[in-house]
Amino acid sequence: MQADIITIGDEILIGQIVDTNSTWIANQLEGAGVKVRQITSVADEKEHILSTLDSALKSSDLVILTGGLGPTNDDLTKHALCEFFQDELVLSSEVLADIKALFAKYGRRMNFHNEQQAMVPTQCQLLRNSKGTAPGMYFEKNGKLVVSLPGVPLEMKHLMQEFLSFLQQQFQLPFVIHQVVLLRGIVESHLAELIESWEEALPQAIKLAYLPSRGVIKLRFTARGDDKGFLQQIINKQIEKLREIAGVYFCPFQELKTELIVGELLKMNKATIGTAESCTGGKIAHRITSVAGSSSYFKGAVVAYSEEIKKIELGVDSTTIARNHIVSEEVVLEMAQGVRSKLNVDYALATSGIAGPGVAEDDKPVGTVCVALATPHNTIAKTFYFKGSREEVIDKSTEKALWMLKETLENN
Template sequence: MFAEIITIGDELLIGQVIDTNSAWMGRELNMIGIEVVRITSVRDRSLEITDAIDTAMKRVDIILVTGGLGPTKDDITKQTLCEYFHTELVFSEKVFENIKRLLSGRIPMNKLNKGQALVPKDCLVINNRVGSASISWFERDSKILVSMPGVPQEMKTVMTEEIIPRLREKFDVDVIIHKTFAVKNYPESVLAEKLELWEKALPDCIKLAYLPKPSIVRLRLTGRGADKKILNAVILQEAEKLSEILGEDIFDEFDLPIEALVGNLLKDKGLSIATAESCTGGTIASRLTSIAGCSEYFKGSVVAYSNEVKMNLLGVSAETLNAHGAVSKETVVEMAKGAMKALKTDCAVATSGIAGPGGGSIDKPVGIVWIAATYQNKIVTLKQETDKGRELNIKRACNNALLLIQKLIKEENSPLKKRIIL
């Protein structure tokens, strides 16, 4: 069963609002065996909306439309749908009562709010429990079109409570199962080459996708079929083959961000962590603290952008800075030790580098980042090279730092050699 999502609004196309609805809807639909084959965004223009719907009707079974249902004049979705389905707007007392309930004591009723009780005549109208814009469910030639509000919380509520249950009841769909592996130490092209023979031998019901991130490649196995038990068995078999090929370079099979994996590891071992960051500017700390419950293991961070802060707060010696510079193995080692001492933690990570686009030299070009991780009396370092642009340089450094501390803690009884990740 296939679906298409159409989002409506000029604000989406000029970048004023980011479309988060489609990603959420795609995940939820996939979980019930409905595959989204296309996402289309159009302006608040009747002809463009009609063209998008007409094209979608020719290739999918389900069309989910969000946006353009507000009380103002630029919201034209309802009128456009009436034209497309050859019907008219009529006043719904049921919808009006819902609007009065929602506005009561907060917003005075006016003709614009009352106008939202006008709904397409020849469709199933579903009340919106958390908003004034109702939902319209149309059916034509065994195809379904559902028009929903674009406000994310309203869309998610009506999808969860009304639309998804109705779709599950109406359609007999295939089972779709995903299994994701996070892989380190491989550029995407090198990993693809290593997995070429295995990938070619995958059963027809299994598809492989490469999802690269800075210094990490996620591999997603997707199985599609009628029998969930058989599909699970096939995916498990292929996962075992993949594990034999990549071994410890697979560091996660639950599709969690690396900061969550590090957090879980710290909690399991009862450890605390601090960060000392120069070129990453507190980004590692931000990612660690984005995980709920991080107060159990995260103590704090020192963003030491200047040499003065490196010396005064982290105890980096002037001799080290003079001899080796701020971007050096020696400096990040002292930064990591200093953070662990100052914040009284069990482990720490430190970064110092040249994120770009300027500031590089022949000896230390843009893109070079030194990273150190320390745990108890152990210290490991990593030299990141190759300029990918400022944003990606910082993201790679953060991922590499988190991977480094994860590996160090896991292998506390064995030495970890310095590694350069390209």
């Protein structure tokens, strides 16, 4: 099965928002065995929607549209679909009941525009939306499917999962395996020359893609078919052949865990790292030292949980805390600089935040985390707002800190 994704909205075309919906949908379809042919963004114009939909259906079995289902006059998707399928809008008592229940839940008053969202095409199958007021819907015509989903990511994801369940029940979809191999120390053009003969002899079931980034080249193997075991077997066989050909360029680490990549980059740069942690409580140090051989680049950590330790061990100024709050970019900047000097390392990470549970502190919501990175050249700090449980906030903060270090090392 082949699919097109169409995202609708002027706000995408003028750069006001980033289209994350199509990326997420493509990932879900690929995982389900559906090949995405094309992703298109169109304006809030009926003719533009109609022409793009017509073109997509000439090449694909499935077309997914997002956006244009809101209660305002510029939301034209339902009207365009009615024209396309020569249909009309009718009031759905089920959707109206869903909307009324949602408004009652939050103690809000409905108006005419909200009620109009219960008007749906007669030919559609409904995807009832418990997260918002716009229902999803899908149409079947000449063996092809057209799906319309809200543009709000939370609502879209909820309804897309429901549609995928239907799709997998109705169609026998192939298995898809993606496997990434990492190589380093060679540029893309030289790698292509080195493995040219091997690449030309790859089985037809395997597609190879080059994904270069600073310091590392990723080769992605993709295989599709009905026998998952066979697909994995032929990929593994080709990877072993590649390992022999690539030799020293084949990365000794093949996992994409951030701490593994950070470790390799630190070794490549002959650099050292230390941490000063408050809200993460040593989790960054734990992630770094979970990698075998990390003693060659990790020198130590200070878990500065209290204000007193931040001042005594890291040299954070009392005035900085008083003026800015213990959870602030100014404080983590001094923490990072302090631990870099104390441990005599090239790079230093620092964190301070409110992991929860509980209530906001001095107008700083639970989930507020400040992360700083001190380097031989400068010190930077950023503030993040994470959602989830205490453990989730700590894990997200740890990953974000390691990612900041990774990006800095890659750009050196």
